[in-house]
Amino acid sequence: MSQGVCKVAVLISGSGSNLQALLDASANAGADFSVCAVISNKPEAFGLKRATEAGVPTSVVDHRNFSGRENFDQALIAEIDSHQPDLVVLAGFMRILTPEFVRHYSGRLLNIHPSLLPKYQGLHTHQRALEAGDSEHGVTVHFVTEELDGGPPIVQAAVPIKEGDTPESLAKRVQVQEHVIYPMAVTWFAQGRLKMLTDRSQLDGELLPLSGARIDS
Known part of the structure; x- marks a missing residue:
């Protein structure tokens, strides 16, 4: 890592609430x-406005302008590396990354996923938790590896599932915890x-549990 404050590049596709x-x-x-x-x-992503208002440089690498995932990821790598970040953070970035991309940033690429991994990798996690009759749901920050949503967990926050919850009401409570634990994990990385x-995350020289550190809301 470079000396001084850790430089973080954030990849987004949408509104950017975790970016905020x-x-x-x-x-x-x-x-x-x-x-x-x-x-x-996506050039229309609202998160770009959030960044501009914060005085942070923005750019768009539109996947629709490329013939395949490999060409897109190569262009994305070039754009990211032009900023020389110490850490790359996925914040609602809705693209499946190629193994080449993941290897390029191995050990310095984080993602946040709205479930208590390894449960509910992929999409529609809130609906799936409700359909399964789970008593709790939550969110996980993890390192990114070549397995989709399968990298070593760093920290999880759990929220109880309440009677009458819908995917939308559950998502809102989970998102509150997302905004707590993502900056926390990035700070831990920045502090070295x-x-x-x-296949594991290590914090302060100690291996974290397989599910990462745990925070209950």
Whole structure:
């Protein structure tokens, strides 16, 4: 990692609520990281406006302009690397990344997923938790590996499922916790406390549980 404050590039596809949480955290006095770039695959993503208002450089690498995932990812790598980030953070980035991309940023690529992994990899997690009759649901920050939503968990926040919950009401409560634990995990990385081993996350020199650190709301 470069000396000084950790430089973070954030990839988005949509509204950027987790991006906003990161921007807010990085604006705090004494913050250990700064957002050096926000990159979207969609020019209409509202998160680009959030970044501009925060004075953060933005760019668009539109996947529709490329013939395949490999060409898109190569262009994305070039754009990210032009900002020389220490960490790359996926914040609602709705593209499946190629193994080449993931290997390029191995150990410094984070994602947030709205479930208590390894439960409910992929989409529609809130609906699936309700249909399964689960008593709790939540969100996981994890390192990204070549397995979709399968990298080593770093931290999870659980929320109880209430009687009468809908996917929308559950998603709102989960999102509150997303905005807490994503800046937390990025700060741990920025402080040099968090590392990825082959299949586990390590915090302060200790292996984290297979599900990561746990926070109950």
